Amino acid sequence: EVQLVESGGALVQPGGSLRLSCEASGINFGTLAMSWARQPPGKGLEWVSRITVVDGTTHYADSVKGRFTISRDDSKNTLYLQMNSLRAEDSAIYYCATCSGSLDRWGQGTLVTVSS
Amino acid sequence: DIQMTQSPSTLSASVGDRVTITCRASQSVTYWLAWYQQKPGKAPNLLIYRASTLESGVPSRFSGSGSETEFTLTISSLQPDDFATYYCQQYSSYPYTFGQGTKLEIK
Numbered sequence: 001e002v003q004l005v006e007s008g009g010a011l012v013q014p015g016g017s018l019r020l021s022c023e024a025s026g027i028n029f030g031t032l033a034m035s036w037a038r039q040p041p042g043k044g045l046e047w048v049s050r051i052t053v054v055d056g057t058t059h060y061a062d063s064v065k066g067r068f069t070i071s072r073d074d075s076k077n078t079l080y081l082q083m084n085s086l087r088a089e090d091s092a093i094y095y096c097a098t099c100s101g102s103l104d105r106w107g108q109g110t111l112v113t114v115s116s
Numbered sequence: 117d118i119q120m121t122q123s124p125s126t127l128s129a130s131v132g133d134r135v136t137i138t139c140r141a142s143q144s145v146t147y148w149l150a151w152y153q154q155k156p157g158k159a160p161n162l163l164i165y166r167a168s169t170l171e172s173g174v175p176s177r178f179s180g181s182g183s184e185t186e187f188t189l190t191i192s193s194l195q196p197d198d199f200a201t202y203y204c205q206q207y208s209s210y211p212y213t214f215g216q217g218t219k220l221e222i223k
Binding site: 050062104105 | 152205210
């Protein structure tokens, strides 16, 4: 059974940093591109970032470019999202997903709240 | 960036109805278009990819069509489990973008 489990969500002050993790099981993680997406409570979905497999190429939404960094550790079957210079508008549930282009399998999400 | 616009934003329907949701792209995405279903408090679930390919395990009452800039998701006969919010997403070019969502409500 495919499982993606996000962790690391928390309440953080504006300007602060946070690192999210997504641990995968039941899949051949090292062969799959991965993405992060987010959803502010009660609002729609926003794609955040994607990382490929072969060369680890990364892509970002304009809203997070230069502040967020996606990475992966295939030896630990884990995806990361380092979030710096956090803003109130970054408050959301953050989901990781396997990503062939479409976001195929999703985790349950972790809540990030940016507030003073 | 490619803008995705769904219509309607809210749709009221009854069990057994046939419903269609439309997604329009601000420029061609060829067929790189996915549809998702999301229920309250849950993560989204992939229904259709490449505009018309049904994801494994998704009931056959769901279907997708379209290309370039106009796409539709059709549910042939609504079931109680189908009342949810639906999103389209393009993955033709970065940044990937979602539509704003269509909430399917019970009439």
